[in-house]
Amino acid sequence: MTGISRRRFLEQSLLTAVALSGASGIKSAQSEQLRLTTRRRGANDRIRIACIGVHGRGMNHIEGFLSADGVDIVAICDVDESCILNAQSVTEKAGKPKPRGVQDIRKLLEDNSIDAVSIATPNHWHALAAIWSMQAGKDVYVEKPVSHNVSEGRRMVEAARKYGKICQTGTQIRSQKGSIDAIEYIHAGHIGKVTLARGLCYKPRNSIGRFPDSEVPAGVDYDLWLGAAPKRSFNRNRFHYNWHWNWDYGNGDMGNQGIHQMDVARWALNQKGMPWSVMGVGGRFGYEDDGTTPNTELAFFDYGSAQLIFEVRGLKTASDHDVKVGNIIYGTEGIVAFTGYSSAAAFDNQGKLVKKFEGDGNHYANFLDAVRSRKHTDLNADIEEGHLSSALCHLGNISYRLGSSVPFQEKTKAFGDNKEAYESFAHFEGHLSDNGINLQQTHYHLGPKLKIDAHSERFHNNSEADALLTREYRAPFVVPEKI
Numbered sequence: 001m002t003g004i005s006r007r008r009f010l011e012q013s014l015l016t017a018v019a020l021s022g023a024s025g026i027k028s029a030q031s032e033q034l035r036l037t038t039r040r041r042g043a044n045d046r047i048r049i050a051c052i053g054v055h056g057r058g059m060n061h062i063e064g065f066l067s068a069d070g071v072d073i074v075a076i077c078d079v080d081e082s083c084i085l086n087a088q089s090v091t092e093k094a095g096k097p098k099p100r101g102v103q104d105i106r107k108l109l110e111d112n113s114i115d116a117v118s119i120a121t122p123n124h125w126h127a128l129a130a131i132w133s134m135q136a137g138k139d140v141y142v143e144k145p146v147s148h149n150v151s152e153g154r155r156m157v158e159a160a161r162k163y164g165k166i167c168q169t170g171t172q173i174r175s176q177k178g179s180i181d182a183i184e185y186i187h188a189g190h191i192g193k194v195t196l197a198r199g200l201c202y203k204p205r206n207s208i209g210r211f212p213d214s215e216v217p218a219g220v221d222y223d224l225w226l227g228a229a230p231k232r233s234f235n236r237n238r239f240h241y242n243w244h245w246n247w248d249y250g251n252g253d254m255g256n257q258g259i260h261q262m263d264v265a266r267w268a269l270n271q272k273g274m275p276w277s278v279m280g281v282g283g284r285f286g287y288e289d290d291g292t293t294p295n296t297e298l299a300f301f302d303y304g305s306a307q308l309i310f311e312v313r314g315l316k317t318a319s320d321h322d323v324k325v326g327n328i329i330y331g332t333e334g335i336v337a338f339t340g341y342s343s344a345a346a347f348d349n350q351g352k353l354v355k356k357f358e359g360d361g362n363h364y365a366n367f368l369d370a371v372r373s374r375k376h377t378d379l380n381a382d383i384e385e386g387h388l389s390s391a392l393c394h395l396g397n398i399s400y401r402l403g404s405s406v407p408f409q410e411k412t413k414a415f416g417d418n419k420e421a422y423e424s425f426a427h428f429e430g431h432l433s434d435n436g437i438n439l440q441q442t443h444y445h446l447g448p449k450l451k452i453d454a455h456s457e458r459f460h461n462n463s464e465a466d467a468l469l470t471r472e473y474r475a476p477f478v479v480p481e482k483i
Contacts, residue, residue: 006369024475041395045391047371049077049116050099050108052129053154053242054087057143058120064364065118066094071368074114077102080240103221105129109136114373116166119143124249125227126153128315130383132166141367143170144259145251145390146383148228151470151479153387158483160376160383168367168379169386171263177266177359180380182186185346185355186268191331197268198419199261199310201253202317202324205295207287208245211237230476237290246402247293252293253312255393255479261327263389265308268329274391274454275279275308276437279414279426280400280447285437286315294445298428299396300421309424311397315435349468391457398468399447406446408432408439414446 014249047070051061054076065071076087076099084101092098102108109132116139119129121144130142146169147153160167173179186194213233216222222234229248235240244250248254254262282297295314301307327338334354338344344357363380370378383472406412408429415421429439451460459465471478 003244005251010419015163016397022369028391034081039177045070045372047071047115047368048113050077050102050111050114051087051116052077052105052108052117052119052133053121053125053143054078055080055083058083058118059087059090060452061091061118061120061141061364062459065189066091066096068317068368069198072097073099074265075099075108075111077105079103079221079225079371080217084332105132105225108134109138112137114138116140119243122243122249122386122394123251124148124227124229127156128228128477129165130156130341131150131159131286131479131483134159134163134167137163137165139166139367139371140383141168141170141354141364142383142386142471143198144263144386145255145393146386147253147390147469148249149405149470150391150394150457151481153383153390155479155481156385156481157384162483163356164374166374166379167368167383168363168370169381169383169389170363171260171386171389172238172361172363173264173382174267174364174380174385175342175361177361178342178357180359180361181359182336182344182346183264183267185357186329186331187270190199190333190354191261191336191346193305193335194236194269194329194331195306196330197265197308198328198330199258199265199308200313200326200328202313203257203310204316205245205253205314206293208237208242208291210288210290211235212326223347224264227476228471228473230474235290242290245272245293247292250293251397252297253314254297254299254310254396255390256314257325258310259390260341261325262308262310262392263385264472265310265329266392267385268327269303269306269308271303271388273388274457275303275395276454277302278399279421280394280398281414281428281444282312282397282400283442283444285432285442286435293397296398296428296432297396297400298424299392299399300393300418300424301392307418307420309420310392310414311424313430313431315431316328317431317434331373338407363451393468394451395450398443398465399450401447401468402412402450403447407443412446415450 074108076379091481117133118141120143127147173409213235297312299310304452320372334348346355352461
């Protein structure tokens with residue numbers, strides 16, 4: 001770009017886009033839209049669905065399916081009995097029959113009358129729950145990231161194809177009209193050749209503190225909650241929600257919020273496979289607590305003709321003002337800034353607004369339509385799309401986890417001749433300095449640049465990195481190596 005740096009233009013464009021679009025892109029689709037976009041069927045063709053995992057995001061699943069014509073929520077499954085009771089209460093208050101409650105997913109899947117399941121468990125349960133469900137003859141809506149590691153995602157794709165099941169990924173941006181139109185605009189060449197896609201996850205996260213291990217809460221089947229993860233004592237910081245910040249169960253914010261923006265970045269690049277290489281840097285800065293995942297992280301992906309740079313900021317950030325989560329797609333003739341889940345704006349190389357994109361959609365409706373049509377190609381976020389985008393999060397984390405501790409005071413040459421990477425790293429340092437981090441006394445993890453064999457979805461000659469593509473599973477909670 002000429003006349004203005006990419007980063008400066010990024011910030012100015014985002015602020016302009018927000019002013020023009022009202023920064024209101026993150027909206028829940030309305031129930032009326034679900035009724036309009038879901039084809040009606042007769043009483044004998046009703047979809048009987050069970051919702052698995054209803055502590056947090058799973059309650060959004062409940063609300064979405066309660067609003068759908070031709071759908072009955074017949075069962076609620078959660079290892080925490082209090083969550084089951086809450087979901088049952090919400091369903092009854094909506095004037096619907098009370099679903100039966102089940103703690104053990106294995107018992108739930110024995111019910112042959114259930115047509116489909118939605119899964120909003122912790123990440124380490126996503127793949128196994130989905131694969132077991134498809135093997136039991138159910139269609140699946142599974143939250144993002146679809147997997148806890150790269151290998152699991154590919155097994156999910158194989159299961160969907162082998163058993164002929166519909167499997168939707170919970171990356172709902174793919175069903176938002178504003179985002180769909182913006183992606184079509186990019187793919188049509190209106191900003192020229194796309195050279196760079198940035199993903200931003202500026203989402204401050206406070207310290208989770210430190211808590212001692214304790215007794216398992218009443219009504220919780222903790223062994224079942226642990227599933228494939230190693231056996232260990234109960235701790236509130238490794239349970240509801242805060243499991244996100246522990247490697248045994250979560251994937252940090254790159255795999256939590258960031259997966260949405262990672263998916264948009266890959267979608268915009270129109271990449272249907274793995275990148276050529278990945279490199280991750282970062283750390284957990286500003287506090288010491290029970291969390292093990294980074295709260296500040298950069299990941300660099302090389303696709304040959306274009307690159308993807310992803311940034312997580314977990315400390316307070318004001319550089320982009322009200323815009324903290326989104327994407328910037330750079331082309332030779334302009335950029336497109338995604339400012340929310342359903343809004344975007346295109347600019348030319350002089351920063352002039354060219355076009356706005358707005359409009360909501362309904363991801364649950366898209367899933368139900370595909371369940372009825374029996375065509376996985378009708379899905380906006382088929383499981384293979386979910387696998388590839390989730391894999392990017394895992395790949396960035398793998399490089400980070402294999403990294404060595406390096407002092408900020410030593411100027412790095414790790415990025416070779418990649419000017420965009422150096423610029424991003426400089427702003428990474430600036431963000432930390434703005435939060436009172438003394439860089440002269442601080443280290444960060446500098447991960448290796450890992451080359452990837454896109455065909456095998458493994459690394460080139462790196463057994464240590466390959467080992468992190470999967471995990472040691474605790475029987476009987478084992479994701480099969482082959483479907």
